[in-house]
Amino acid sequence: MNSDIFSYVIVFNSTKETANISPLLFKSRHDIIDDNSSMHMLDEDLIDIIPAIKYVLHLPRFIYDVIDCPDKVMLMWNGISHNIILIPDNQIKYIEYYYNRIKSCPTLFIVSDNCSTSIIDICNNYRAILGMCKVSELTETLLNDHWNSLALFAQKYIGINEVLPIKHCFLSDENLPALPLLFYANQLNEQDLLIKDLAKTNNKIEETCIKWACKYSMMLATWSYFINNNIDTSTITEEQYRTISERNIRFNNSVVASLPGQSKNLKKNHISNSDYSLIDSQIISIICIHKAIDKNGIYIELPIIQDDAFTLLDELESHCTDSQRYNNKYIWNTITKIGKLLGNKLNDYQINALKYAKDNTFFSDFPIGLAILPGDEVPLLCYKSITYRPLTPLTRQLQFELLPKRSITLKKKFKIAFAQCIDNDDKIFDYSEYVYGFIQNRPDCFTINHATIKTVEEMIGFVNRNRDADILYISAHGWYKKDQNIAGIAIGSDIWMANENLVFPPVVILSACHVSPRGRGAVCISDLIMRNGAIAVLGTSIPVDVIRNDILMVRLFTYMVEIFEKRRESQDLSQLWNHIVFTNAIHEIMKQSKGLEKWMYEEIAPNKTRLHEFELERCVGRLRPNYVYSDTIAIIKEMLNDDGLHGKYDSILNNKDFFPESFFYQWIGSPDSIMIDNTESND
Template identity: 30%
Template sequence: MNDKTSLRRNRLTYFVIYMSEDELEDINPIVIGTLEEIRKNANTFHLLPKELFNSIDIFSKIFQLPRHTSDLFKIPFHLLTELNNMSHSIIFLPKYLVDTISNMESIIDYEGALVLYEEGCYDEAVKLDTKLRPILGIKSFGEFRSCSPMKIWSDLQDLFENGHSERIDIPNLDKFLSGKELNLLPAFFYTIQNDDFEKFMVQSQDVDHILEYVSGTLDNYNIRIKTMSAIKEKLSEDKTINKRLYETELKKNLNVNFKPLVVTLPGIPNIQTKRYRGDGLEDNYEIELLSIKNLGLYRAISRSAAYLELGYMGKELFDIIYKLEEHCKENISNKFIWKSMERIGDILASQLSGFELELLRNSKQISYFSELPFGLAILPGTTSPLNCYTPISGKGLTPLLRIYQSELSGVNDVLILDKCKIIIAECLKKDDSIRSYSDEGWSAIEKFWSIDEKIEIIREETNTVHRLKKFIKKNQDADILIVSAHGHYDTDRKITGILVGDELWFGNDNDFHVPEVVLLSACHVSPKGLGAINVSDLFFRNGAICVMGTLIPIHVQKNILLMNRLITYISEAMNGRTELDTLDRIWCHVVGTNAILEIIESSKKLKKWATQRNRGQSPLEKFMMNKSGVQLRPKHIYEDSIERLMEIAKEEKMEEYINAVIQSKGIFPESVFYILLGNPELVYFQLPKFMN
């Protein structure tokens, strides 16, 4: 049994009621309709409902209010830099749902702070007020827009005064920030805690350099605290020695980027853009961009991250992604693949300033909101895809209403500490051509991990959708679900699913609940080039906070090897043998270190030479022990891995052959075409530092 814990902190919950009379009886994410019906219901490219238009600015105003009761008082500064999930809790409801919600016995687990309502929803706001008793009562949108943020902060501080905690200085904010000023918000709570709010307000006048200011502010705080943490055990009574220690450690940290980055990049594939041509969607650009900015700001505030806001730039990028995905279905030209990834990086870089490019290239972790798979980009100054050296996770932008619902209420951390229970659903038919390879691989994994106290693996044949759901239901305590199946990608209908035995399943039912982590060991279940509805995205409706999918067809044996390497590092993390503590960091390491395995797969002769022992050690073992002395740089992991392997090959006069193979065939980087969606950075396999 897993001792699994989700962190629940003292969040303040804000309710937003908006006008909508369109009751949805059957909540199905896949709606089949004619082109005319689809065009009629589309208000923006990312499908933001018109009913939400009047509410969008309300969300960015809530971001300027306390997230937690702890925001009202001084937080130990070392703790402030370690917390990476301090988010607002915002629950927004259509008018017609308030009666149903009001009759529920328990609505929220957090402190109800304020109910905000659109004009025309007063009666519903009163019902919610009666049920919840929010500490600040109710306000109409109009009242809220004109009120003083400083007054709300002051009222909350007085209400939660406990006589023990030191009160912060209330931010001197007479009116809410708006427009470009909003991009300051990722540094908002840092400056309040550090009594730097006046500098913050001065910077709000220089809107052209906000990103540099926010990034510098976060760097300054992080570097100071990391430096103090590193030397605290060495401090003495001698101030001169302490100063020298601090300055020495500070120099080490000055060039280290300790902060994450959040990116928003709107845009849809060309085929969809053409579908809406002439429908006036361009008229709603501004409201859609603000709604997307809200998502980026919300995530950046909660993660103590910098925020990079990009505009629509999808046309050529989607074409490249589509051609890549189609190319990988047939005879593969590795040169085409590498050139395509370089082109993606070049296009992104062309839209960035030098500072923004440096930020993208050197961030500690990246999470993005976009339909484009950021991780494939080979940026200028690097020779490896971004997901080889930076932990990266993505979330699509379509439909925006669904993303708002899943994001703004807050996502809790998931702690998998004592035991990780992994269930494997085998959906391949017994007579399938690759079933024997699947059985051999998963059986070996089951046997190998049966002696590890931290890992529990249960595998079952699930050759119907009914059996799959039954298997999941009887293992509700599982932490990770692996689905071994064939993927199905219908490019005409633009939808992906999985084959469960003979049944094609899109995962769009409402009668099952999956573990927080779902790994789809299936071909092209998450393609992006055509804007298809992906089965991988639909698992978020049923309990997942992180889903791994694939952009292209994958090789069954290579996939099982990757899954085994992932489980290996999960075990290492749980046993305290690595500093890789979250799922995104672990997966990034798996992908980066997989480069050497993909290199030796370039030819059968090369693989045989690399894995065959000669005088006690194989070339691959020598590679792992770095007998050559060539260092591996994550941003150049393929290039450096080849160089290290070539140094080893010189001893056995194999370098000319290896060079010829690589030059003629190239390297197929299959692992970079896996994509982590959702919030893998919140899945912990070690106790987070701030909880120690």
């Protein structure tokens, strides 16, 4: 579909000399701060082109935005947002590199007013579909001219006659969250109705967006029903449509939310010296709206997270790092306090949107999935698919978001590169190798390349040799230095932060302790791996138990096997992980008592343990997402009663005296862009 996708280039004046051909240079938190006016560290050279990015978000994404789009095509809109390349003027000569990479041709060049005449001439020479204009020339009149020109382009070169006669206008900054809805409103000739409704919001933009999102979600679900049942939509009566659509009246949209704010530890160490600014707000809104368009979802702007939430998180991570034995009651109480702090800052529309969303994407340096929202007994991450996208440094996050979306599909026999960094004389070596053995014993599902890594040089070589891998699995000891505020992994006698110029596979699993702590705003290896090309990275924020970790990892690959064997529907990686966390309550409760664990693993019939009975029979249809631990405990007590053990293990079951380790695993990046597919491989 690349030939149908429009691509926009925004050229800004750079005050920095560079030979790097990345559109924007990555800078670590330790060297990005001079006189920066942005809390989340935005390159000030980008400030002048903020109006240009907003302008492009009002333009068509692809050919189907300017034509009367068929119902079937609208049902496949998910995963389409604007392709926007931000490039410094001193790198304009490399523009061909980017267009060869995304296999597209330029639609429009927008040039910062302070760029030189020679830069303007270069942009004009590329003969983009809409030519070139300056930032100061962007008006509503030009916006409509550009839409009309692209409609003519569709008619002339694609052979499409039914274009949309639409008059476009700019949404105010307050109403920008409604921008993802406009593309559907355009198709249904409802843009005027939507804009009039926005004018009556009275600062209740979430309410209006949720209402319209529900309407369009219901419409798409209804069309999908008719199309999947081979019913000609042109013959449907109004009563038929109403009957089916009433079944689909619910909020089932993706939610993209911003939660700005930084750990006070960064300010204390002079890594960030600014408060939250209007510039931060505008860029974060742009990023979130772009993602909401991509996911056919809605954008919700959450309040700035306060220092006390980061302090609680830091105390929680420190307790888990420094304690010889976890205080489980303290852990649950702290998670509850974090939820109350955040819940008190959110309105009812925001809370309900997060709870009932199809999935949640958070642009934040804080793992909000840990929060127990009002009315729940478990964190949001237990029952919602969650993706984290760290905001800092904001320059890099902006670049990642605006470039073309990367996604992959994992089919049977996809390649796993397994890097074993644990010494074979280490007491946890055999546990670490257990996961490798599980994968190796399923050659019909996975192709695996295993290597023992003893030096950083060997790791770099292994990564370079396995660029074609789909998943890089790294088993290692984590290394978190709070005094330096950095978190990496130990390889031999060295510490590795993955800050070399490497190209990583799309999925990286860091099977290691505290490689992604967030309470102190540490520079983490997980974030740096994202910088080097990974689409999704799994890391932990605390030390993890090797046996519990094995259970989680084996369950992850087990469910992949079930998908490949068509015993489970295809899922994206984020959905699959959410199911693992949701159903991990039984394992975490069992691990708190050797007696309970032994009892659950006892065989009660040939090839059937009590754990099998729980998972395959007792819990089916009885685990409520928001109350999974209470429901799990109730079923365990029921099983104990049936076995004449009433009251057994009540000291654990009644007091939440168990450690929820799975809460402290985080996917960052876009695990929702990694599909595990049960159709046959093309190989």
